[in-house]
Amino acid sequence: MSTTEPRLARGMRDLLPDAMRRRQRVVDTLRRLFETYGFEPLETPAVELSTTLLGKYGPDAERLIYRAGLGDEADLALRYDLTVPLARVWSGNDIPRPFRRYQIAPVWRGERPQRGRYREFVQADVDIVGAPGMLADAEILTIVTAGLDALGFTGYRLKLNNRRLLNGLGRYAGVPEAVLPGLYRAIDKLDKVGLEGVRLELRSVGLPGELLNRQRQAVGRWVRGQADRDRLARDLAAAVGDAEPAGVAERGLPAFLDALADFPNGGGDDARAAEAAAAEAAAAAMTASVDCLRGLYPVDRLIPDAVTDRLLDLLQLRDGSRALLAALGTRLDDAEAAVGIAQLSEVLDALDAAGVPADRYEIDFAMVRGLDYYTGTIFETVVETPPIGSIQGGGRYDNLLARFGKPAPAVGTSFGVDRLVDVMEALGLFPAEAGAAAADVVVAVFDAVTAPGAVGLAADLRRAGIRTELYLSADRLGDQIRYALERRASVVAVIGPDEAAAGTVVLRDLGARSQAAVDRAGAVDGVRAILGARRSGG
RNA sequence: GAGAUCAUAGCUCAGUCGGCAGAGCGUCUGAUUGUGGAUCAGAAGGUCGCGGGUUCGAGCCCCGCUGGUCUCCCCA
Numbered sequence: 067m068s069t070t071e072p073r074l075a076r077g078m079r080d081l082l083p084d085a086m087r088r089r090q091r092v093v094d095t096l097r098r099l100f101e102t103y104g105f106e107p108l109e110t111p112a113v114e115l116s117t118t119l120l121g122k123y124g125p126d127a128e129r130l131i132y133r134a135g136l137g138d139e140a141d142l143a144l145r146y147d148l149t150v151p152l153a154r155v156w157s158g159n160d161i162p163r164p165f166r167r168y169q170i171a172p173v174w175r176g177e178r179p180q181r182g183r184y185r186e187f188v189q190a191d192v193d194i195v196g197a198p199g200m201l202a203d204a205e206i207l208t209i210v211t212a213g214l215d216a217l218g219f220t221g222y223r224l225k226l227n228n229r230r231l232l233n234g235l236g237r238y239a240g241v242p243e244a245v246l247p248g249l250y251r252a253i254d255k256l257d258k259v260g261l262e263g264v265r266l267e268l269r270s271v272g273l274p275g276e277l278l279n280r281q282r283q284a285v286g287r288w289v290r291g292q293a294d295r296d297r298l299a300r301d302l303a304a305a306v307g308d309a310e311p312a313g314v315a316e317r318g319l320p321a322f323l324d325a326l327a328d329f330p331n332g333g334g335d336d337a338r339a340a341e342a343a344a345a346e347a348a349a350a351a352m353t354a355s356v357d358c359l360r361g362l363y364p365v366d367r368l369i370p371d372a373v374t375d376r377l378l379d380l381l382q383l384r385d386g387s388r389a390l391l392a393a394l395g396t397r398l399d400d401a402e403a404a405v406g407i408a409q410l411s412e413v414l415d416a417l418d419a420a421g422v423p424a425d426r427y428e429i430d431f432a433m434v435r436g437l438d439y440y441t442g443t444i445f446e447t448v449v450e451t452p453p454i455g456s457i458q459g460g461g462r463y464d465n466l467l468a469r470f471g472k473p474a475p476a477v478g479t480s481f482g483v484d485r486l487v488d489v490m491e492a493l494g495l496f497p498a499e500a501g502a503a504a505a506d507v508v509v510a511v512f513d514a515v516t517a518p519g520a521v522g523l524a525a526d527l528r529r530a531g532i533r534t535e536l537y538l539s540a541d542r543l544g545d546q547i548r549y550a551l552e553r554r555a556s557v558v559a560v561i562g563p564d565e566a567a568a569g570t571v572v573l574r575d576l577g578a579r580s581q582a583a584v585d586r587a588g589a590v591d592g593v594r595a596i597l598g599a600r601r602s603g604g
Numbered sequence: 605g606a607g608a609u610c611a612u613a614g615c616u617c618a619g620u621c622g623g624c625a626g627a628g629c630g631u632c633u634g635a636u637u638g639u640g641g642a643u644c645a646g647a648a649g650g651u652c653g654c655g656g657g658u659u660c661g662a663g664c665c666c667c668g669c670u671g672g673u674c675u676c677c678c679c680a
Contacts, residue, residue: 076671126678129605147680173680178605180674187680251678276606279676283607286675301607436678446680456680482680512638543638551641562638574639581639 077177077185083504088487088496089188093170095216096190096481100168103209105192108167110151112174116143122150122469124438130175132185144174148191148480149439149463156195157470163196170483182454182485193478195467200409203443203462203477204416210458210479211426214447217486218495222457224447225430228410229440229461231394234403235431238380239373242366245271249369253381254434257448261378266353268374272367273359280304281355282348289347386428388414394431409442435459439466443477452492457485503554505535506597510546512562519561523571523589527559530590532597551576557596559589575600 074080081089119131123146132144145151148169156165170190177183192209194202207224214222235253236246252267259267270278284301360368383393391407398404410429417427427445435444444461460479467474490496509524511517520536527534535553537546543560550558560572571589574581575596584592 073671130678175679177679178677179672183679189680275677279606283676287608454680455678459680480680485680510639542636544636544640547639548641558639560638564638572638576640579640 075185077179079184079186085487088491089483091496092217092483092486092490093188093190096213096483097168097170099209099213099216100190100192103166103192103205105166105168108152108155108169109171110145110148110155110169112144112172113142114145114151114154116141118154119143119146119150122153122439122466123147124436126436127438130177132174132176146175147173148189149193149478150466152191152193152195152478153467153476154470156467156474156476157472161195163474164202165195166192167195168192181452182488184484187485188483190481190483191478193476195476196474197477198464198475200412200443201416202475203409204413204420206460206477206479207413207417207427207445208420208422210445210447210460210481211422213481214458215426217490219449219490219493222426222447222449224427224445224458225433226410226413226427226443226445227429227431227433227435228406228443230402230442231398231406231410231431232434234398234400234406235377235380237400237402238398239369239377241369241373245367245369248272249377250434253377253432256381256384256432257430261381262349264381265374265378266349266356268369268377269353269356269360269371271369273356273363277359278352278356282352285348285351285355286344289344289351381432384430384432386430388429390429390431406442413443435461439463441465445479449489452489454485454489457482457489503533503556505533505553505555507532507534507557507559507593508546508550508553508555509534509536510543510558510560511537511540512543512560513540516561516563516566519566520559523559523561523586526590527593530594532590532593547574547576556600557593559593561586 113134116131116133120128120143123131127146131146133142134144135142148171152167152169155161168191170188172186172188174186177185179185192206194205207226210224214224232250236249239249241249248271249268252264252271255267256264281302284298287301288298380394380397383390383397388411391411395404395407418424433444433446435446440461441464442462446456446459448456458479458481460477462475462477464475465473467476507527509520509527511520517540524534524536535555537549541549547558556576558574558576560574562572565571565583565586568583569586570583571586571592572581572583573589573592573596577600578596582592
């Protein structure tokens with residue numbers, strides 16, 4: 067007989083009972099919350115027409131869309147998120163506005179799996195369609211904080227920004243339209259790489275990303291002492307091998323090797339100090355490399371150093387407070403930025419009115435978000451430990467619904483349920499014992515003659531709403547008790563020949579290590595008494 | 605999509621110079637035909653990820669592939 071390997075497709079996971087219970091706990095909490103805020107459930111298919119999804123997310127996201135289909139139906143795709151399907155539903159149905167809907171369902175992305183990154187994962191979305199005002203944005207943000215609070219998060223950082231403010235920032239920089247995405251991407255890294263890191267990123271915009279990426283990796287190996295001079299030269303030669311224009315390889319490689327000669331290979335004794343020194347050396351080496359490359363590429367594709375200085379100057383203002391908005395307004399002096407700032411302060415007012423504590427969120431105009439469809443308010447929550455990225459993200463997307471023929475403003479968010487579970491696990495936010503037992507009572511089966519009595523007892527307990535497992539063979543009683551202990555049940559109920567003859571049931575209290583016989587008619591109450599005592603006793 | 609690194613029993617891993625495939629935990633059986641997670645005794649469990657190469661001989665060396673993990677990219 068040929069067997070099939072029990073393997074999973076890449077990036078896919080099974081959720082065994084313990085993991086599934088944790089996910090359900092998160093999902094149940096969010097669903098209850100969403101309903102408390104008056105949101106209605108919606109379900110859409112996993113499979114959409116490719117045309118529904120394509121062209122909505124931007125080029126980076128688009129290549130991650132799972133294409134599916136059967137031969138002549140190959141124009142199908144698995145949904146990438148729950149927002150675009152919502153837009154399709156809105157336009158394809160007659161729904162009164164505002165439409166407040168929630169949807170908790172898996173989505174698929176063809177990513178390279180990593181910690182906290184799966185190809186199939188569950189999103190919990192809440193969105194409001196048809197409400198143009200900032201009250202709607204604040205409503206969504208209130209749910210975000212309430213959700214994170216309800217799940218037990220404490221020091222999270224919910225960052226708030228506005229796309230129109232960002233547009234003003236772009237104009238302030240005064241660079242060509244084509245350079246803007248690179249600029250946004252660079253400043254988005256502020257939290258991760260710091261001010262000098264952003265400088266490097268800004269000065270890298272317009273340079274070939276793949277070349278820089280491979281250079282960074284080669285330099286990392288070199289300064290950490292993982293590569294000798296020959297290896298470094300080989301890595302770098304490979305990195306510049308495909309670079310455009312062709313002259314880069316000839317002129318850039320020697321210059322870069324030269325520049326790098328100043329930086330030491332290998333670290334000291336103390337691992338942490340060595341790591342810090344290596345990071346510093348790598349940054350300096352990359353700065354030298356970028357200097358060298360900027361001389362080789364056309365100036366009109368690069369961000370001028372004067373602009374970089376101006377932007378970095380501006381980024382230093384970032385203090386997360388409300389006063390920041392006024393400061394930004396005067397500095398940017400731009401009509402669209404002014405709209406973004408006004409919207410942000412309206413949102414803040416509404417959050418205050420809703421009683422959301424000010425320490426739950428902060429303004430961060432260096433927070434960008436990658437998806438193309440956002441138009442106004444944007445926000446996301448990032449956790450630092452574990453370093454898993456964002457656990458929640460969302461914003462306003464006033465132009466997306468028009469793409470399906472029925473324009474309407476909309477705002478919403480999605481929680482990354484699987485990342486929430488991962489983070490909560492790492493932070494110990496799940497109660498240790500909660501829900502671990504699948505059943506409170508195990509009904510033992512003594513022999514074939516008494517089995518029907520056991521089956522009947524289990525049925526009675528279940529009718530009373532008590533979680534009951536019927537043992538399914540007549541093993542030795544010791545085995546059945548050991549099994550019940552493994553299952554974390556609280557009670558074993560036994561009807562053997564003696565009990566059957568006497569019309570009784572032996573109820574063994576596993577916690578108290580004691581047992582007593584009760585009348586068969588009083589068995590349910592007897593179990594309740596033990597479970598009740600256990601529960602109140604802690 | 606780029607790079608690094610790893611892959612030995614169900615799990616965690618050891619395996620020296622290229623020379624008989626190992627340990628702990630778990631599982632199963634028994635000690636024990638009506639009662640506690642222990643203990644003791646025993647057993648099962650392997651294509652050393654897959655395919656090729658070098659060699660008298662490969663878990664170990666070389667090449668390719670697949671998969672996991674990590675760093676980028678991007679995101680939840």
